[in-house]
Amino acid sequence: MSGHEIVRRASSQAASWRDVRALRQVTSETRLEQATMRAISAVSEYAISEVEYLKRLQNQVEHSNPDAADAVAAIVNMTVVGLARRVGRFTSEIG
16 A cells, blocks of 8 residues: 555434534634735835835935925924824724
């Protein structure tokens, strides 16, 4: 007998309808939870990329026009705070 032989299993009873329904419910809840986590992750990653873009833009403006540095920093910081709040709100609403 080789180690790759198919071994016959003892037959088991069929699952009850209650067990099948419970398994379907758990499967649905798991899929919903996974979709929620993917959505939160996607929104968070998008917000991070926007913040990185704004910081690069801020750096460019500060180098090209030092007199505008304070105003640009204030605008970027307010925008970043707004993004963080929106991501937090999104997370709490769908989570």
